[in-house]
Amino acid sequence: MKSLDIGILSVSLSVYSTQRLVEEARKRGHYAEQVDHSRCSVLLGWEGAGILYEGEDISRSFDLVIPRIGAKLTRHGAAVVKQFENHGVFSTARSLGIARARNKARTLQIMARKGIPIPKTLFSIDPETIADQLELLGGPPVVVKLQEGTQGLGVILAESQASARSLIDTFYKMDAGILVQEFIREAAGEDIRILVVGNRVVAAMKRQGVEGDFRANVHRGGTAQAVSLSPKEEAIALEAARHLSLGVAGVDLIRSQTGPKLLEVNASPGLQGIEAATGVNVAEAIIKYAEEHAHRKRK
Structure with missing residues (x-):
């Protein structure tokens, strides 16, 4: 396997998910660098158009990029990813998918059109x-x-x-x-986070909100544990990621009396909670997926 140059688009190397991706990439013999996309400038309209970062054009510096785009920087981050795509660089999440996933209404419109069950x-x-x-x-x-x-x-x-x-x-x-x-009252403050990488589910956890809070989110003080998925839940997660053109995605479902329903899709899912809850090396799975597709693009 040839060594790859990997750019992790993240505002800080201190973020757990970024650290883990860099760590696993280097373990597998690759060069991995955190790139603060908030400090990237997209250059258009003249010869040499590219991506300016710390005084250099980095648009051709990487074989692939792994976007970790936060909510406040979605538009700018997606534009940076698009510019990498324009220069033939593989991204684990397409720029269009990043933009669509950030908007819950747009995501649900796409899911409903594709026949994926969602709450009313x-x-x-x-x-x-x-x-x-x-x-x-x-x-x-x-x-x-x-x-x-x-x-x-x-x-x-x-x-x-x-x-x-x-x-x-x-x-x-x-x-x-x-x-x-x-x-959906019967969900009782629980939801399911499913981590999709490529065409497979690599990990899934059930999240429970704190008492008195219907939101099942670990960032809000909830708890999480590994969970087994039904074939339908797994199929929904895979289809959702595919319809949004996301090679890596966190898909959130809720269990109702009429079956699982999709809540939203995250284009930059956090790794800390799901790795801790499941014991799965999700970061390694992402790097392996990136390797496979970057090598294909080289041929």
Whole structure:
């Protein structure tokens, strides 16, 4: 196996996921470098167009890149990834997939069109129709989500019609994009995070929110443990990642009385929680996937 030059697009080497990817890449004999995409400038419109980083054009410096793009830098990060793609560099997540996955409404539109089960969801910019919206979802409680929230932030349970009306109206006045979903009570504050790498599921964990919090997110103080998936859950996760053109993805599902439903897809899933909960070396799986596809691109 030939050594590869790998760029890890991340704002800091101190981030656990970035550290693990660099560590596993170097273990397998590759050169791995953390590149702060927030400090990259995309150059367009003249000869030598590329990506300027620390005074150098790095658009052809790597055989492949592994994007770790945070929520606040999605647009810029996706533009940097696109420029690498334009120069023939393989990325474990396509720029279009990164942009689509960040927007929950866009992701759910794609999933619904592809026949993947999702919770009943609606989004609107008309505050005059709030009552009708709640009625369509079966009435409160309902879940209100920011379309570009992450790690459980911007996800709120509205338990009454009055609180839902107040909350939705406030978001409208803030010009914040939101979606409203049915509340699946039987999930009891649990969801499933599935880590997809290439065409296989490499790890899965069940997350439980803290008592009194319906959000099952480890970043919000919840707990996690390894979980076995049904064939349907595994198929949903693989299809979701494929439809978004993500070679690496964290797919979140919720278990309901009518079967599993997709909540969202993360293009830069954290590795710390799932590696700890499952004991699976997810970082190594990502590097192996990247190796395979980068070598194919070289031929």
